Amino acid sequence: MMADTDNKVVKVAIDAMGGDYAPREIVKGTIEAVKxxxxxxxxxxxxDAIQKEMARYDVSGLPIHIMSASEVILxxxxxxxxxxxKPDASVLVATQLVKKGEADAVISMGPTGTVMVSAMVTLxxxxxxxxxxxxxxxxxxxxxxxxxxxxxxxDCNPRELLSFAVMGCVVARRMLHITNPTVALLSNxxxxxKGNHLVKGAYQLFKNSDLNFIGSVEGNDITVGKANVIICxxxxxxxxxxxxxxxSKSIIERLRVTLDKRLSKTDIDAVCEDLFSLTNVVDVRGxxxxxxxxxxxxxxxxxxKAPQVAKSIHQVKLAVEANLVESLKLELTKIQELEGGx
Amino acid sequence: MMADTDNKVVKVAIDAMGGDYAPREIVKGTIEAVKxxxxxxxxxxxxDAIQKEMARYDVSGLPIHIMSASEVILxxxxxxxxxxxKPDASVLVATQLVKKGEADAVISMGPTGTVMVSAMVTLxxxxxxxxxxxxxxxxxxxxxxxxxxxxxxxDCNPRELLSFAVMGCVVARRMLHITNPTVALLSNxxxxxKGNHLVKGAYQLFKNSDLNFIGSVEGNDITVGKANVIICxxxxxxxxxxxxxxxSKSIIERLRVTLDKRLSKTDIDAVCEDLFSLTNVVDVRGxxxxxxxxxxxxxxxxxxKAPQVAKSIHQVKLAVEANLVESLKLELTKIQELEGGx
Numbered sequence: 001m002m003a004d005t006d007n008k009v010v011k012v013a014i015d016a017m018g019g020d021y022a023p024r025e026i027v028k029g030t031i032e033a034v035k036x037x038x039x040x041x042x043x044x045x046x047x048d049a050i051q052k053e054m055a056r057y058d059v060s061g062l063p064i065h066i067m068s069a070s071e072v073i074l075x076x077x078x079x080x081x082x083x084x085x086k087p088d089a090s091v092l093v094a095t096q097l098v099k100k101g102e103a104d105a106v107i108s109m110g111p112t113g114t115v116m117v118s119a120m121v122t123l124x125x126x127x128x129x130x131x132x133x134x135x136x137x138x139x140x141x142x143x144x145x146x147x148x149x150x151x152x153x154x155d156c157n158p159r160e161l162l163s164f165a166v167m168g169c170v171v172a173r174r175m176l177h178i179t180n181p182t183v184a185l186l187s188n189x190x191x192x193x194k195g196n197h198l199v200k201g202a203y204q205l206f207k208n209s210d211l212n213f214i215g216s217v218e219g220n221d222i223t224v225g226k227a228n229v230i231i232c233x234x235x236x237x238x239x240x241x242x243x244x245x246x247x248s249k250s251i252i253e254r255l256r257v258t259l260d261k262r263l264s265k266t267d268i269d270a271v272c273e274d275l276f277s278l279t280n281v282v283d284v285r286g287x288x289x290x291x292x293x294x295x296x297x298x299x300x301x302x303x304x305k306a307p308q309v310a311k312s313i314h315q316v317k318l319a320v321e322a323n324l325v326e327s328l329k330l331e332l333t334k335i336q337e338l339e340g341g342x
Numbered sequence: 343m344m345a346d347t348d349n350k351v352v353k354v355a356i357d358a359m360g361g362d363y364a365p366r367e368i369v370k371g372t373i374e375a376v377k378x379x380x381x382x383x384x385x386x387x388x389x390d391a392i393q394k395e396m397a398r399y400d401v402s403g404l405p406i407h408i409m410s411a412s413e414v415i416l417x418x419x420x421x422x423x424x425x426x427x428k429p430d431a432s433v434l435v436a437t438q439l440v441k442k443g444e445a446d447a448v449i450s451m452g453p454t455g456t457v458m459v460s461a462m463v464t465l466x467x468x469x470x471x472x473x474x475x476x477x478x479x480x481x482x483x484x485x486x487x488x489x490x491x492x493x494x495x496x497d498c499n500p501r502e503l504l505s506f507a508v509m510g511c512v513v514a515r516r517m518l519h520i521t522n523p524t525v526a527l528l529s530n531x532x533x534x535x536k537g538n539h540l541v542k543g544a545y546q547l548f549k550n551s552d553l554n555f556i557g558s559v560e561g562n563d564i565t566v567g568k569a570n571v572i573i574c575x576x577x578x579x580x581x582x583x584x585x586x587x588x589x590s591k592s593i594i595e596r597l598r599v600t601l602d603k604r605l606s607k608t609d610i611d612a613v614c615e616d617l618f619s620l621t622n623v624v625d626v627r628g629x630x631x632x633x634x635x636x637x638x639x640x641x642x643x644x645x646x647k648a649p650q651v652a653k654s655i656h657q658v659k660l661a662v663e664a665n666l667v668e669s670l671k672l673e674l675t676k677i678q679e680l681e682g683g684x
Binding site for chain 2: 141155195199222224233235236242243245249251255259274275279
């Protein structure tokens with residue numbers, strides 16, 4: 001951790017108008033998080049609406065500021081056009097605060113596509129990155145395993161998979177404190193010759209990199225955490241994470257039937273909630289960081305309520321303190337140098 | 343069902359030497375299945391080894407024949423080379439019985455790659471099919487949903503996905519008795535514009551076909567059976583099915599911990615076995631049919647024991663009685679005609 005971020009209050013800009021329960025739950029979650037200390041928040045959006053929610057609590061002395069933004073981008077609006085037509089959109093104004101150095105990070109529970117485009121347009125991507133990536137730990141059974149990409153990049157080339165791996169390693173080191181994370185490609189077999197065209201192409205690139213590459217792993221290897229950083233294209237990652245949610249839901253529903261009359265309602269709830277939280281890590285976390293942007297950006301679920309908002313602020317605080325963006329920049333520059341540029 | 347297959351004894355050629363427990367468990371499973379009636383089996387392999395196993399049971403009067411084949415292909419041998427070097431391999435001799443019309447179907451628990459190459463070389467593929475596909479129902483929660491391809495074709499084009507869909511529909515109609523099966527593409531979003539290049543290309547093809555195409559579905563839609571036939575490339579399918587096995591295993595392990603002391607060992611076993619069988623359909627079934635071959639071929643798991651062997655024989659019997667290969671031929675010819683050939 002670099003000295004200049006230690007014990008410093010982290011400034012977070014929050015799109016107060018983004019999400020299904022905005023601004024009410026955004027304001028509530030912000031107050032919860034700020035009370036824990038170490039964070040200063042700028043709520044961006046319609047001043048009157050935010051004020052009205054703030055008035056419901058005793059916020060005297062809390063480091064919460066309001067910055068006015070008159071427009072809101074709604075779910076379903078095409079991101080690029082919406083951002084062009086609404087220059088005073090809350091997500092855009094909030095992101096600009098990071099650009100201007102007035103905030104260390106931005107959080108929005110608005111539509112993911114809009115958050116990402118707003119981030120790319122306002123902050124730009126890091127060197128060598130065309131599109132940002134999303135990912136992280138996906139199963140509570142294996143908290144030391146992160147998977148990238150989880151849906152931001154559906155069509156990838158080997159070079160992009162390599163950049164996901166580099167970013168995944170930074171996340172594993174800085175956020176999960178794993179010194180020398182192992183890296184694997186997700187494939188349909190562990191042998192080097194296995195894989196689709198993409199994986200076969202990436203295999204050589206990974207092998208020749210200075211990553212701690214252990215080869216390919218299969219779907220069942222994710223659930224036992226065979227590698228710390230598991231890389232796939234965003235199509236596969238998205239299908240996988242949603243299948244995981246679906247399967248977990250079906251299993252829990254089934255358990256409620258098979259455990260009925262064998263256990264008390266309270267015990268059944270406890271068993272099911274335990275499984276839910278272990279298999280719905282992304283959902284429980286309420287969103288995730290966008291990696292590859294020249295600034296810290298958190299895209300949260302639209303259905304986030306106050307607890308998720310507070311958790312998001314906490315996660316973003318950790319990422320700022322871990323100097324995540326600077327680490328990503330440094331590591332990405334290294335692979336640029338290794339390859340003699342893009 | 344066509345008249346000529348009704349009430350007819352189904353003749354199955356079985357590679358008696360394929361699998362981790364061959365020939366012992368193959369012979370044992372065969373005897374079990376044959377005793378149920380309606381099946382005649384030709385066990386192909388080393389006569390002495392098969393005889394020795396047969397001698398352990400009272401097989402008098404059972405319709406089990408032995409056909410000698412002196413060679414065996416082992417796990418790890420490259421299929422094409424092994425089949426060339428061992429013309430008297432049990433899997434090859436057994437498959438040739440189908441070609442000659444001396445058997446209605448062939449079963450092998452030997453290496454899948456070898457079984458498939460042996461089938462392609464000996465029996466050939468159906469018109470318009472370059473490589474066979476594997477698939478079927480994957481979750482006990484949704485027995486009316488089949489997924490294709492589960493790993494036989496890692497790199498696919500839209501036209502291949504369409505042929506999987508056509509074959510999947512035949513399976514849904516003939517084996518699951520669904521009159522007008524709904525078809526969907528597995529994607530990272532339900533909207534038409536979503537998907538990787540492959541899915542986007544296939545979407546138009548599916549839309550213009552006479553399939554009962556309902557659009558794209560997401561990973562979580564599989565677990566609720568949103569369509570009867572769900573189509574993906576074999577890379578995605580393989581990762582998914584293995585992830586399913588792995589996740590189910592982790593969940594069951596966790597349940598054994600959380601249910602401990604809350605339930606009796608017997609009850610915990612019952613709850614866990616229920617979940618296992620619902621989430622490991624492919625595994626419990628012990629293998630699957632290979633679709634797109636001009637003949638009925640079953641590739642079983644190497645670890646199959648007698649119950650899986652008996653189950654495989656039973657499944658193959660149903661497929662013969664459903665006239666599956668003729669139906670596949672007919673449907674594939676239809677799309678050939680529609681497109682004016684390949």
